[in-house]
Amino acid sequence: MAEKKTKPTPKPRVAMREQPAIERVGNFSEVALGYTREQAMAEAARCLQCRKPACVKGCPVEINIPGFITRLAEGDVRGAYGILRETNSLPAVCGRVCPQEVQCEGACILGQMTDKASGEKLEPVAIGRLERFAADTFAAESACDELTGKPVCAMPRDGLKVACIGSGPSSLTVAGYLSALGVQVTIFEALHEPGGVLVYGIPEFRLPKATVGREIDALRAQGVEIRCNWVGGKTVAVRDLLNDGYQAVFIGVGAGLPKFLGVPGESLVGVYSANEYLTRVNLGRAYDYPAYDTPVTRGKHVAVIGGGNVAMDAARTALRLGAERVSIVYRRTREEMPARREEIHHALEEGVHLEMLCNPTAYVGDGKHRLAALRLQRMCLGAPDASGRCRPEAIPGDVFELPCDQAILAVGTGSNRVLLQDTPEVTLNKWGYIVVDEETGETSLPGVYAGGDIVTGAATVILAMGAGRRAAKAIARKLGLQ
Numbered sequence: 001m002a003e004k005k006t007k008p009t010p011k012p013r014v015a016m017r018e019q020p021a022i023e024r025v026g027n028f029s030e031v032a033l034g035y036t037r038e039q040a041m042a043e044a045a046r047c048l049q050c051r052k053p054a055c056v057k058g059c060p061v062e063i064n065i066p067g068f069i070t071r072l073a074e075g076d077v078r079g080a081y082g083i084l085r086e087t088n089s090l091p092a093v094c095g096r097v098c099p100q101e102v103q104c105e106g107a108c109i110l111g112q113m114t115d116k117a118s119g120e121k122l123e124p125v126a127i128g129r130l131e132r133f134a135a136d137t138f139a140a141e142s143a144c145d146e147l148t149g150k151p152v153c154a155m156p157r158d159g160l161k162v163a164c165i166g167s168g169p170s171s172l173t174v175a176g177y178l179s180a181l182g183v184q185v186t187i188f189e190a191l192h193e194p195g196g197v198l199v200y201g202i203p204e205f206r207l208p209k210a211t212v213g214r215e216i217d218a219l220r221a222q223g224v225e226i227r228c229n230w231v232g233g234k235t236v237a238v239r240d241l242l243n244d245g246y247q248a249v250f251i252g253v254g255a256g257l258p259k260f261l262g263v264p265g266e267s268l269v270g271v272y273s274a275n276e277y278l279t280r281v282n283l284g285r286a287y288d289y290p291a292y293d294t295p296v297t298r299g300k301h302v303a304v305i306g307g308g309n310v311a312m313d314a315a316r317t318a319l320r321l322g323a324e325r326v327s328i329v330y331r332r333t334r335e336e337m338p339a340r341r342e343e344i345h346h347a348l349e350e351g352v353h354l355e356m357l358c359n360p361t362a363y364v365g366d367g368k369h370r371l372a373a374l375r376l377q378r379m380c381l382g383a384p385d386a387s388g389r390c391r392p393e394a395i396p397g398d399v400f401e402l403p404c405d406q407a408i409l410a411v412g413t414g415s416n417r418v419l420l421q422d423t424p425e426v427t428l429n430k431w432g433y434i435v436v437d438e439e440t441g442e443t444s445l446p447g448v449y450a451g452g453d454i455v456t457g458a459a460t461v462i463l464a465m466g467a468g469r470r471a472a473k474a475i476a477r478k479l480g481l482q
Helices: 037-044 065-073 077-085 091-097 127-137 143-148 169-179 209-222 238-243 274-282 309-320 341-350 461-478
Strands: 032-034 161-165 184-189 225-228 248-251 271-273 301-305 325-330 353-356 358-365 371-384 390-403 406-409 448-450
Touching (some): 032 127, 037 065, 037 127, 065 127, 091 461, 161 169, 169 461, 301 309, 309 406, 371 406
Parallel strands (some): 271 406, 301 325, 325 353
Antiparallel strands (some): 358 371
16 A cells, blocks of 8 residues: 655745844844845745745735745746736835735745644745845846836826825836826926935935836836925826826825824924834935935934834834934723834844833923923733723722823824815815725726825735725726726
8 A cells, every 4th residue: 555645844934034133223224134036936835835825815916926936946037026916006115114014924824834853833834035135136127127017118098097195005006007098198296306204214224225216217217207295285286187187096005194193292302203203214325324414313312102113114214313222102002012023033133122012101301391201100910901802900009100302193184185185076085085886996086096094094004005006997997007
């Protein structure tokens, strides 16, 4: 009787090289250093090539994940890049900042298996790292290659033009999709540089500006026009664009209005929103002073309030700017923090302190209108709230002060209504976000679409891209292209 063959246990996940923590806190260079070709091929070989790949269902932009990984396992970077570009306009960006652990990698079947020998759970395929490798390694022979993964660009179609307001990930996705079909796309951006949150919100050490610039340059080469310093609702209006012959308008202005706590002392010098702080450092290139003459105030003892990715970005930025001590203040525990596990790990490696179960009740001044300390209320966890997380409750009488000369609030954002006030025909929900058809992204104003944070509230880059892709498909159908 023939022996039953058993499948070999997949090899351990291939680790990615990183700058040592002791070195990277002194620079803004990228922390993760990427895979070599050999490492990428070895990691790609771990993929089980499932008949019903759950990873694809976990991807908001529906990348053919087994397909591009197969190409990488064979050493075919061009083929892998071409597959990525079929559905993803920003693969180099997504490979760096998407929360793969709760999306594609979170659904990976390999990550749900255990090693028969050790009984330990196996790690999923490093899909994000492989996506980054393919995008970074692919050497485009032309702008069309860079944008579409193919050597031929679509021929422009006369008379078809679409406008995008905002140049963040959702609008860039719309522009990439439609320009590949020959549609003339014009992007109107309020700031002096395109990219939206990819440029002003995410630090250089997580997402290099050159990486974003390369993706945007490819769109320009494809024929996408980008007009900076055009403020939606002020220098450009939705109704005017429709009257000017644009067959569709996409609103992707994000949700950049910072939220504050409303506690005493909030107007003291030294209190910032994370939006302002990160924009000054990132878009103003304050991290590269004096090469860029845009310095930023550097705190000595910095408190960052919040537990998400933005809080991690602010805290790690403050360290790199020379802070002696940086503390993250969060009213729940580390386990409840919404930030990516990798970002928390990196922050702790770099020396960020965690002040858990603490809630700010006041900013304390020094008598000269400058911040001197943050007054904190000790908390404990009570019953779960509507989000499923345990509700933080104050411990009576347990209050202390955390000395700091700079406090950065990363407690969420709201919708900026400058554009929306100029377009009353567009229906908003009770939180001030745009109401859209979930399948198409179309708003209550025919021909006007929206996606990203201005619809969902603050979310991830990849979810904004998914919304942009759905809207772009709907616009293409409206224009008779599909």
